Amino acid sequence: MIVAEQKPVEEIRQVIAPYERVLLLGCGTCVTVCGAGGEHEVSFLHSALQVAQARSGDGIHSFLEYTVKRQCDFEFLDLLTDKVKEVDAILSLGCGIGVQVVAERFSDIPVLPGVNTSFMGMAKEWGVWDERCAACGDCRLADTAGICPITRCTKGILNGPCAGTKNGKCEANKDMDCAWILIYKRLERLQQLEKMRRYYPPRNFRVIPRPRRIVKKADVKVGKDNG
Amino acid sequence: MDNYQVNRIKEASYGHSIIPPCQAACPLHMEIGEYVDLVAQGKVMEALQVIRDGNPFPSICAYVCTHPCEDACRRSQVDEPIAIRALKRFAVEFGGDRMIELEAVTTQSEKVAVVGSGPAGLACAYYLRKLGYPVTIFEAYSEPGGMLRVGIPQYRLPREVVDTEVQRLTHMGVEIKTNTRVVSLDLLFDMAYKAVFITVGAHQGLRMGIEGEDSPGVIDGATFLREVNLGLKPSLGDRVGVVGGGNVAIDAARAAVRLGAHKVSIIYRRSREEMPASPSEIEQALEEGIETMFLVTPIRVKRENGHLNVTCVKMELGEPDADGRRRPIPIKGSEFNTEFDTLITAIGQAPQLSEDFRLRIGRGSTIQVDPVTLTTNRAGVFAGGDAVTGPATVTQALASGRQAAFRIDDYLQHRYPLADTGEKKSSLGELSPKTIEMIKKIERLEPPFLPPEARVNEFTTVELIYDWQSAVNEARRCLRCGMGAEILFQDKCATCLTCLRVCPYHVPYIDDAGSIQIPAEQCQACGICVAECPAKAIVLRKPYDRRHIDEELEHALKSAAESKSKPLIIGFCCQYGLFGTGALASLWREGKAGIWIVPILCVAKLEEVHILRAFEMGAEGVFIAGCGEQCSRENTAFWVLQRVEKVRKVLAQIGLEPQRLQTFNLRIAEADAAEALDNFTEQIGGLYLNSIIKQEVRT
Numbered sequence: 001m002i003v004a005e006q007k008p009v010e011e012i013r014q015v016i017a018p019y020e021r022v023l024l025l026g027c028g029t030c031v032t033v034c035g036a037g038g039e040h041e042v043s044f045l046h047s048a049l050q051v052a053q054a055r056s057g058d059g060i061h062s063f064l065e066y067t068v069k070r071q072c073d074f075e076f077l078d079l080l081t082d083k084v085k086e087v088d089a090i091l092s093l094g095c096g097i098g099v100q101v102v103a104e105r106f107s108d109i110p111v112l113p114g115v116n117t118s119f120m121g122m123a124k125e126w127g128v129w130d131e132r133c134a135a136c137g138d139c140r141l142a143d144t145a146g147i148c149p150i151t152r153c154t155k156g157i158l159n160g161p162c163a164g165t166k167n168g169k170c171e172a173n174k175d176m177d178c179a180w181i182l183i184y185k186r187l188e189r190l191q192q193l194e195k196m197r198r199y200y201p202p203r204n205f206r207v208i209p210r211p212r213r214i215v216k217k218a219d220v221k222v223g224k225d226n227g
Numbered sequence: 228m229d230n231y232q233v234n235r236i237k238e239a240s241y242g243h244s245i246i247p248p249c250q251a252a253c254p255l256h257m258e259i260g261e262y263v264d265l266v267a268q269g270k271v272m273e274a275l276q277v278i279r280d281g282n283p284f285p286s287i288c289a290y291v292c293t294h295p296c297e298d299a300c301r302r303s304q305v306d307e308p309i310a311i312r313a314l315k316r317f318a319v320e321f322g323g324d325r326m327i328e329l330e331a332v333t334t335q336s337e338k339v340a341v342v343g344s345g346p347a348g349l350a351c352a353y354y355l356r357k358l359g360y361p362v363t364i365f366e367a368y369s370e371p372g373g374m375l376r377v378g379i380p381q382y383r384l385p386r387e388v389v390d391t392e393v394q395r396l397t398h399m400g401v402e403i404k405t406n407t408r409v410v411s412l413d414l415l416f417d418m419a420y421k422a423v424f425i426t427v428g429a430h431q432g433l434r435m436g437i438e439g440e441d442s443p444g445v446i447d448g449a450t451f452l453r454e455v456n457l458g459l460k461p462s463l464g465d466r467v468g469v470v471g472g473g474n475v476a477i478d479a480a481r482a483a484v485r486l487g488a489h490k491v492s493i494i495y496r497r498s499r500e501e502m503p504a505s506p507s508e509i510e511q512a513l514e515e516g517i518e519t520m521f522l523v524t525p526i527r528v529k530r531e532n533g534h535l536n537v538t539c540v541k542m543e544l545g546e547p548d549a550d551g552r553r554r555p556i557p558i559k560g561s562e563f564n565t566e567f568d569t570l571i572t573a574i575g576q577a578p579q580l581s582e583d584f585r586l587r588i589g590r591g592s593t594i595q596v597d598p599v600t601l602t603t604n605r606a607g608v609f610a611g612g613d614a615v616t617g618p619a620t621v622t623q624a625l626a627s628g629r630q631a632a633f634r635i636d637d638y639l640q641h642r643y644p645l646a647d648t649g650e651k652k653s654s655l656g657e658l659s660p661k662t663i664e665m666i667k668k669i670e671r672l673e674p675p676f677l678p679p680e681a682r683v684n685e686f687t688t689v690e691l692i693y694d695w696q697s698a699v700n701e702a703r704r705c706l707r708c709g710m711g712a713e714i715l716f717q718d719k720c721a722t723c724l725t726c727l728r729v730c731p732y733h734v735p736y737i738d739d740a741g742s743i744q745i746p747a748e749q750c751q752a753c754g755i756c757v758a759e760c761p762a763k764a765i766v767l768r769k770p771y772d773r774r775h776i777d778e779e780l781e782h783a784l785k786s787a788a789e790s791k792s793k794p795l796i797i798g799f800c801c802q803y804g805l806f807g808t809g810a811l812a813s814l815w816r817e818g819k820a821g822i823w824i825v826p827i828l829c830v831a832k833l834e835e836v837h838i839l840r841a842f843e844m845g846a847e848g849v850f851i852a853g854c855g856e857q858c859s860r861e862n863t864a865f866w867v868l869q870r871v872e873k874v875r876k877v878l879a880q881i882g883l884e885p886q887r888l889q890t891f892n893l894r895i896a897e898a899d900a901a902e903a904l905d906n907f908t909e910q911i912g913g914l915y916l917n918s919i920i921k922q923e924v925r926t
Binding site: 008009010028029032033035038039040041043044046047048050051052054055056067069123125126127 | 763839
């Protein structure tokens with residue numbers, strides 16, 4: 001799941017300043033789950049902006065609230081066509097993908113980000129989210145006992161641990177587990193410690209030409225003799 | 228009376244909630260959850276209104292109801308059931324039931340006769356009158372009330388209570404003819420009555436069928452109680468035996484004690500577990516020194532030298548019989564003799580019906596009726612109460628009277644009888660062990676009783692009334708069955724698992740299809756998941772969530788805007804238990820300048836947007852006052868603090884001092900709470916002044 005965090009109200013007030021009528025657009029998928037941009041947070045932001053406006057006395061904005069199922073698909077955005085006509089800007093509380101898809105769908109209106117898209121991760125417990133995947137496009141989890149050193153090791157090294165590990169924690173942050181110690185312990189449990197003894201060559205970043213695209217559909221031709 | 232009210236009486240509505248077990252078990256299907264909750268909020272008059280909507284004579288039920296609701300109460304799976312009847316009595320006494328006057332207007336021309344003025348007859352007359360019919364009640368005895376007057380002893384039901392209800396009926400225009408025994412129904416129809424409701428009760432004591440039963444000194448329980456209740460003081464002698472194990476036997480025994488008998492023994496052929504009398508009545512009888520002879524039955528009575536020589540036989544319990552109780556079997560050769568001055572037989576009662584009524588009679592001499600329409604074999608003649616069921620409870624009789632009124636209305640208006648709405652079932656099953664484990668155990672508070680030594684000498688009421696605080700605390704124990712959370716918008720649910728993670732009772736679960744389910748029978752309606760759901764997909768079945776708070780907040784803000792007193796402070800305060808007492812109540816009453824209270828039904832239901840809304844509308848300070856560790860729900864303070872922190876962060880970003888938002892625990896020593904609140908008010912006053920100065924400087 002994509003994890004994001006709502007931007008501070010002051011920053012949001014600055015980006016919406018030029019626009020009188022603003023649509024606060026939530027997304028009902030990842031940012032709902034991580035409590036950054038679902039319907040609840042849209043209402044919260046709406047209230048906060050109203051307070052800021054009322055207390056500073058310089059407010060001219062009017063806000064509309066709406067939350068779509070998923071901002072990253074055009075089809076869900078079709079529901080917004082009428083609402084978009086009534087506003088001067090859209091503040092998307094979707095992730096960076098959502099913002100771009102909305103912008104692509106509604107080319108005549110400014111679309112602004114309301115959250116900082118942070119990482120891909122999981123809910124550790126209520127109210128705590130941890131990063132787990134960097135989308136590197138070259139998954140090595142089979143070698144590392146299901147624990148990703150790219151995201152969970154501060155240095156992202158492929159042959160760990162480094163000399164900065166102490167009591168199972170990372171030198172960069174004493175509260176953070178050393179990913180390579182976790183990998184070692186889990187391999188030990190799985191009786192696969194031989195994987196620790198191998199050398200992993202540096203990854204080839206040339207396999208990741210950006211922006212990436214995955215094409216699943218086959219290139220086929222339907223014709224007289226075909227199909 | 229407009230249609231709305233008629234409908235409300237006919238079909239008790241419970242909003243969107245699932246019928247809780249207490250309501251399903253009540254013969255009148257009263258909205259028990261509703262009025263218990265209102266008592267918990269200290270809203271006694273509103274509670275009484277709910278009670279009156281579902282019960283024609285709440286003051287009577289408040290004394291004598293056998294409370295099947297308490298037997299069904301799911302709190303008994305946690306500790307002990309809610310003391311529902313005692314709470315009703317509290318609401319009736321403190322809500323001002325005595326002051327209520329009822330009016331009724333005659334809108335129908337068809338006269339209806341009610342034969343018998345017991346609870347069923349009175350209830351039937353009440354509802355028929357509300358529906359606009361002219362009603363006459365015929366009563367054979369000198370005073371109206373039936374069993375309420377001649378069956379139930381005064382120490383359980385004071386006569387003034389019956390008098391008040393009867394007077395109210397008379398005030399509504401019901402005509403009551405006492406000392407008038409109806410001997411022929413034809414005569415009633417000749418007198419232009421278009422429908423007749425027969426509810427003559429079951430006053431005839433059943434005979435034991437043993438030798439010597441007709442000896443002087445042997446009296447049946449119903450007759451004995453009637454004599455006592457009509458003011459006679461039958462002389463009993465010192466030693467009194469009472470045969471039977473039902474409520475009449477207990478009543479007779481306790482009345483005998485009050486008439487001065489020194490030794491009163493209850494003779495019952497089974498053991499205490501099988502006694503049909505209400506357990507609390509048995510307990511009170513034992514407290515009053517009444518003795519018991521279990522597994523014994525009299526087989527012969529002989530009068531000798533002014534005493535009764537009673538031969539009894541010992542019994543043992545055999546196989547369960549048709550009604551599930553173990554059948555008593557005499558033990559051969561176990562006969563023994565015992566002496567009494569009086570023997571009261573209370574082994575059952577049957578109706579006594581004039582043959583001229585020409586009604587079809589069934590088992591136990593009762594009138595045969597259609598259970599849905601209450602019609603008898605004769606057109607226009609309906610029957611109900613004990614005369615149909617045999618001896619039953621007051622509440623059952625009231626329900627039967629109400630049912631009869633509406634069926635008579637159907638008959639007179641030539642309507643096809645409406646589907647029977649009498650049967651109500653609760654779909655709520657048992658609480659799961661892990662839910663029970665998390666529910667706070669809170670001891671049941673009983674209303675005080677007169678001490679046994681004070682009550683055996685007279686017929687004054689034994690049970691006293693709760694004080695205010697005890698009633699509120701007892702009512703707060705209610706688990707609010709059926710009012711809980713539901714995912715109203717499944718399409719919005721992102722299956723984020725927030726509800727599952729925040730629920731203190733481990734109620735939500737993931738089903739096989741991977742969807743979240745919040746089973747209604749486990750939910751404790753604390754509202755935490757409603758406020759935390761990031762998709763706003765959950766609501767409470769009873770709208771005590773954001774919908775209720777929105778309304779209350781807007782109301783307070785409107786009043787505040789009109790008053791213009793500054794600085795404006797909004798206090799979100801738990802409504803449960805606090806209204807009548809404490810620092811908050813004094814605040815409320817005094818209406819301290821600028822402070823406006825928004826009552827909410829548990830602070831755990833308060834959402835960040837409500838707090839922000841208060842600031843938006845000009846509040847200089849906001850406080851949230853919960854009841855702390857007194858809360859009957861779990862974790863509420865934690866969630867309030869979470870939300871407060873979130874709002875404080877935003878306030879800081881906006882440039883407002885975070886200390887403008889505070890939380891208080893109103894259950895700490897009251898003086899401390901008041902002081903803390905005063906400090907806060909002062910602080911907000913300072914901040915307000917500062918902001919004005921800043922503004923002045925700017926301009």
